[in-house]
Amino acid sequence: MSDELYIGLMSGTSMDGLDAVLVDFSAAQPQLLQHYSQAIPTDLKVELQQLCSPGNNELHRLATADRQFAEYNAEVVMKLLEQTNLSPQAVAAIGSHGQTVRHIPNALTPYTMQLGDPNTLAALTGIPVVADFRRKDIALGGQGAPLVPAFHEALFRQRIAQGSSAAVLNLGGIANITILAGDGSHVSGFDTGPANTLLDLWYQLQHPDSEVGYDAAGEYGASGKVLDQLLAAMLADDYVQQAPPKSTGREYFNYPWLLGYLEHYGETENAWSAEDIQATLVEFTAATVAKGLKQSAKTPIGKVFVAGGGAFNSHLMARLAAHYPEASWHSVKALGVDPQHLEAMAFAWLARQFMLRQPGNLPAVTGASRATVLGGLFLP
Known part of the structure; x- marks a missing residue:
């Protein structure tokens, strides 16, 4: 052995x-x-x-x-x-x-x-x-939870957090962030909210015969328009507004959660499509991650390295960069680790x-x- x-x-x-x-x-x-x-x-x-x-x-x-x-x-x-x-x-x-x-x-x-x-x-x-x-x-x-920040610090501290703060973002079913302070003084992190859980759920409901079961490269989400009132309501959700430390999962962000918002706010929008819901869920993930980065970082974050299946969703990655343009965005593949x-x-x-x-x-x-x-x- x-x-x-x-x-x-x-x-x-x-x-x-x-x-x-x-x-x-x-x-x-x-x-x-x-x-x-x-x-x-x-x-x-x-x-x-x-x-x-x-x-x-x-x-x-x-x-x-x-x-x-x-x-x-x-x-x-x-x-x-x-x-x-x-x-x-x-x-x-x-x-x-x-x-x-x-x-x-x-x-x-x-x-x-x-x-x-x-x-x-x-x-x-x-x-x-x-x-x-x-x-x-x-x-x-x-x-x-999350438990991965301790590993992120051990694996990446010497490579990505020299002088300026850096972050590691995991886009699995739930999105979680690790903030590594540039001066080495502290590590912070928490679950910011849903990532692929709601994106995959809504996609599968609209594409029950899909072999892959997810929005490859984010093309479906990119084809819709963001529903502003629905997004604003979701961003006011109790979990999003809760201060860290915090963690969450499928038992909170699930179909009943989404259906509740659709029933209350979907009808207030003008004509909307299923693609618009997907686009709004992408925007919700990007906005909650950006909120988490701003909330946790004591100094500006220079680089964000992304892991998990969401790293392959080019539309989601583009929206993340748009919501937090202060940092450069990279896959953890740039650090020699496969995102998966x-x-x-x-x-x-x-x-x-x-x-x-x-x-x-x-x-x-x-x-x-x-x-x-x-x-x-x-x-x-």
């Missing part, structure tokens, strides 16, 4: 698939050795999406999906190892994020729930699993932090009372 080879697993709010990466931490900078992605089986994806909202017979359905998602994770891990000709014994540990189905950090009794039983994953792969990363931070009064794999690498890093008994959270980001080791270890 290598003490420095770790696998990271990440399936985001969009639930479009699982990204698995093999990372070597033996050098000064982590090296991505291999990656493998696989779509979530349709029946399992539908069940996971439904579990994000209250429903019948939840306990049995959740327990069943927990096991099934772990089996699917194990299948992906073994295919990743086949590509590298490595045995399970060569890997120090798997860092498994799990699939979030509920994230309620601001309730009287706060909680977060990620599925993908780590006991099953460890047993099926023969590799130690580090999982359940979010609940310790919540136990300490934090949001439990950054978050999975973060959970490989978090697994390593656990094995080294090093903190994985940033209290300034999550609001936890202190830094702490995150996760738990599950042996084969």
Whole structure:
């Protein structure tokens, strides 16, 4: 077994698939050795999406999906190892994020729930699993998210935040930002609001037969016009106006949320089309990210590096730059990291932090009372 080879697993709010990466931490900078992605089986994806909202017979359905998602994770891990000709014994540990189905950090009794039983994953792969990363931070009064800013600081600080502040933006189902102060004094970050969750949802409703299931390059959104009154109403949303630390997910930004705004404000617009709704959702994402950048940065941000599937949406990228022209906008590919794999690498890093008994959270980001080791270890 290598003490420095770790696998990271990440399936985001969009639930479009699982990204698995093999990372070597033996050098000064982590090296991505291999990656493998696989779509979530349709029946399992539908069940996971439904579990994000209250429903019948939840306990049995959740327990069943927990096991099934772990089996699917194990299948992906073994295919990743086949590509590298490595045995399970060569890997120090798997860092498994799990699939979030509920994230309620601001309730009287706060909680977060990620599925993908780590006991099953460890047993099926023969590799130690580090999982359940979010609940310790919540136990300490934090949001439990976002957790990637600590990794962003470790990976990028020396390369992108020299002299002027820089930001890393992840455009997954939810958009989250990491601000790295140019003088090295602090790191901040939070979930700014939805990104691909609402964009994909609306696109799929209008294109039920689409093979890809998302607005490739943003062409559909670019074909519509922004509905100003609808946008203004959404920008006044309680979550958008809430001060950080804050985090959110599919249980908040979902179809009922969108439908509520459409019912109240859609009819106040003159004639509008489905393309106009898509254009307005793009503008909403861009505006909330820009608001977050302005809200968090104590000094002007010189560069923003973008990861996640949204980095490939050229229309969204153009609107982001229009809303925050003070910075230059780049894909994290400019830093040698594929936009699709950054978050999975973060959970490989978090697994390593656990094995080294090093903190994985940033209290300034999550609001936890202190830094702490995150996760738990599950042996084969």
